[in-house]
Amino acid sequence: QVQLQESGAGLVKPSETLSLTCTVSGVSITRDYWSWIRQPPGKGLEWIGYIYHSGSTNYNPSLKSRVTISVDTSKNQFSLKLTSVTAADAAVYYCARMTVAGTFSLFDYWGRGALVTVSS
Amino acid sequence: DIQMTQSPSSLSASVGDRVTITCRASQSVANYLSWYQHKPGQAPKLLIYAASTLQSGVPSRFSGSGSGTEFTLTISSVQPEDFATYFCQQSYTTLSLTFGGGTKVEIK
Numbered sequence: 001q002v003q004l005q006e007s008g009a010g011l012v013k014p015s016e017t018l019s020l021t022c023t024v025s026g027v028s029i030t031r032d033y034w035s036w037i038r039q040p041p042g043k044g045l046e047w048i049g050y051i052y053h054s055g056s057t058n059y060n061p062s063l064k065s066r067v068t069i070s071v072d073t074s075k076n077q078f079s080l081k082l083t084s085v086t087a088a089d090a091a092v093y094y095c096a097r098m099t100v101a102g103t104f105s106l107f108d109y110w111g112r113g114a115l116v117t118v119s120s
Numbered sequence: 121d122i123q124m125t126q127s128p129s130s131l132s133a134s135v136g137d138r139v140t141i142t143c144r145a146s147q148s149v150a151n152y153l154s155w156y157q158h159k160p161g162q163a164p165k166l167l168i169y170a171a172s173t174l175q176s177g178v179p180s181r182f183s184g185s186g187s188g189t190e191f192t193l194t195i196s197s198v199q200p201e202d203f204a205t206y207f208c209q210q211s212y213t214t215l216s217l218t219f220g221g222g223t224k225v226e227i228k
Binding site for chain 2: 004037043044045046047058060061062094096101102103104105106107108109110111112113
């Protein structure tokens, strides 16, 4: 079955770079779109961006200047880098597969999430 | 950005109750609306897409309706395993996907 697993540093210092990786199993990453979504404590979900296996990306305009999503097809992984983090970036970060059913884009598989704390 | 507003933010229900959750969009999203269920410590689960299409494997007690700016998720007879947080998501603009704030369904 399809599984996604986030990994990476759970504690990041302010002004530094947050780095997370999502390892995908059960399906090849060379199809569909692969996304990052986050949820700050007590708040709703925020879409960060997605990448296609070709490397084409689309980012949330509010985060675009600080976000990079990349893909490693040889490892069936994709990654997130978020620069210049502040306390506002503390959240549970989810990776998810975004598939297209007809004209509808939907997140059909998600990871369990990785908690990232921002503190010196 | 299209803002998605859910109501209520939380509700209490007894097993067997009918539960309805509303999601409103700040502008029309046609039927580009999905619903997800999220339990603590678990991966969120897709329930419904295209406003009313049930994802494979999802029990038929879940249903979705609406179009334009107002949508509802209904659980016809809530079961113990349904106590969770539910959130909506629009994909009308894939350049800026947005989610609702979530509705927590708790046991009364």
